[in-house]
Amino acid sequence: MNFEQIKNDEQKYMMNAYGRFNTALVKGKGATAWDCEGKEYIDFTSGIGVNSLGYCDDGWTKAVSDQAASLQHISNLYYSPLQTEVAKKLCELSGMDKVFLCNSGAEANECAIKIARKYSFDKYGEGRQKIVTLVNSFHGRTVTTLAATGQDVFHNFFFPFTEGFDYAKANDTDDLKSKLTDDVCAVFIELIQGEGGVMPLDKEYVAEIQSLCREKDILLMIDEVQTGVSRTGSFYCYQGYGLEPDVVTSAKGLAGGLPMGACLSGKKTSGVIVPGTHGTTFGGNPVACAAAVEVLSRVAQPGFLKEVNEKGEYIRAELLKMPNVSEVRGQGLMIGIVTEKDNAKQVAARCVENGLLILTAKNLLRLLPPLTISYDEINKGLTILKNTMEETL
Numbered sequence: 001m002n003f004e005q006i007k008n009d010e011q012k013y014m015m016n017a018y019g020r021f022n023t024a025l026v027k028g029k030g031a032t033a034w035d036c037e038g039k040e041y042i043d044f045t046s047g048i049g050v051n052s053l054g055y056c057d058d059g060w061t062k063a064v065s066d067q068a069a070s071l072q073h074i075s076n077l078y079y080s081p082l083q084t085e086v087a088k089k090l091c092e093l094s095g096m097d098k099v100f101l102c103n104s105g106a107e108a109n110e111c112a113i114k115i116a117r118k119y120s121f122d123k124y125g126e127g128r129q130k131i132v133t134l135v136n137s138f139h140g141r142t143v144t145t146l147a148a149t150g151q152d153v154f155h156n157f158f159f160p161f162t163e164g165f166d167y168a169k170a171n172d173t174d175d176l177k178s179k180l181t182d183d184v185c186a187v188f189i190e191l192i193q194g195e196g197g198v199m200p201l202d203k204e205y206v207a208e209i210q211s212l213c214r215e216k217d218i219l220l221m222i223d224e225v226q227t228g229v230s231r232t233g234s235f236y237c238y239q240g241y242g243l244e245p246d247v248v249t250s251a252k253g254l255a256g257g258l259p260m261g262a263c264l265s266g267k268k269t270s271g272v273i274v275p276g277t278h279g280t281t282f283g284g285n286p287v288a289c290a291a292a293v294e295v296l297s298r299v300a301q302p303g304f305l306k307e308v309n310e311k312g313e314y315i316r317a318e319l320l321k322m323p324n325v326s327e328v329r330g331q332g333l334m335i336g337i338v339t340e341k342d343n344a345k346q347v348a349a350r351c352v353e354n355g356l357l358i359l360t361a362k363n364l365l366r367l368l369p370p371l372t373i374s375y376d377e378i379n380k381g382l383t384i385l386k387n388t389m390e391e392t393l
Contacts, residue, residue: 021352028055031373042381043357046370049226052253054370060256060294067290082289089296093235096264101284105225105251106140108261112247115272116219120185131186132179134170138195171205186219191237194226197362198329198336206241221247229253230299233309233332255291308332308371318382324389337365347392356384
């Protein structure tokens with residue numbers, strides 16, 4: 001099928017949920033993709049941070065293929081050695097105590113919300129259920145995770161939203177303190193607000209959050225859906241902040257392209273979930289777990305993390321030399337670019353025409369390339385971006 005046929009069928013049969021770029025991708029290798037008409041693209045998106053090892057990595061492909069040929073799915077009524085292996089690796093790499101495997105970041109965040117409220121109910125009884133998140137945060141698209149999201153633009157259409165959330169201004173300790181009332185059970189934060197514009201939190205502010213939470217027996221929960229799995233140069237971003245969270249959520253790059261989320265609990269919260277209080281049909285699927293084992297066996301190696309940081313530094317330095325760039329922010333291979341002309345969406349659309357896949361977040365360009373991207377692919381992509389910046393001045 002050619003592109004116009006694909007586009008016409010999409011518009012005829014699929015709900016109009018996405019504002020798509022004008023390309024239909026059909027294959028990829030590394031950080032390079034090809035569309036249905038053979039055009040080549042350098043991919044600085046990795047499926048919005050999902051393809052952590054790039055397209056069709058040899059080790060990942062073998063792990064997935066071998067598992068699919070052995071056992072594709074079982075019920076969570078039975079033990080699964082692959083689930084156990086993923087959970088063990090996550091605990092060892094994170095310092096957390098227990099893991100619940102699910103299918104997405106929103107599901108992982110739903111699990112975290114349930115843990116926070118049940119922990120408080122078990123210990124204090126009713127009336128202590130509020131969760132404080134941050135203004136400009138993003139935690140998912142279910143009715144509850146939309147309510148947790150601290151952006152007014154998402155609080156529309158789907159009334160009534162789940163109650164029990166309040167929003168503090170990021171990097172404002174006084175505002176946070178004013179929100180920590182007696183009915184609060186948890187503070188839930190992203191250390192770098194991805195969808196909110198690649199906005200890192202100050203380390204001093206985050207340290208104060210942890211101190212306040214310890215003082216008041218409020219759970220500290222970290223949303224690592226986008227920042228985790230080595231994206232920001234440490235296995236989890238909170239490790240670079242020196243934090244010891246009570247709950248951590250993870251997804252995106254965890255299984256390298258297959259649906260997987262995880263909710264990790266520390267010792268304080270490790271016994272909250274018991275049979276009957278939470279569950280999933282597809283979470284911890286054997287094929288997804290096989291993919292995750294391959295990812296986890298590689299991305300947390302010191303040499304791998306060193307390369308992620310080096311590539312990130314190289315890209316940021318090159319971006320600062322480009323026209324129409326007023327600011328570059330982020331960590332590791334999670335990068336935001338503020339344009340002088342405030343024309344990020346125009347630049348992103350033109351980049352696709354020129355052979356580069358790139359993201360936006362609010363009014364900036366966002367890069368989430370595969371962690372394994374080569375310097376050759378980086379340089380090709382940066383050349384296209386530079387030329388596109390010049391074209392759109």
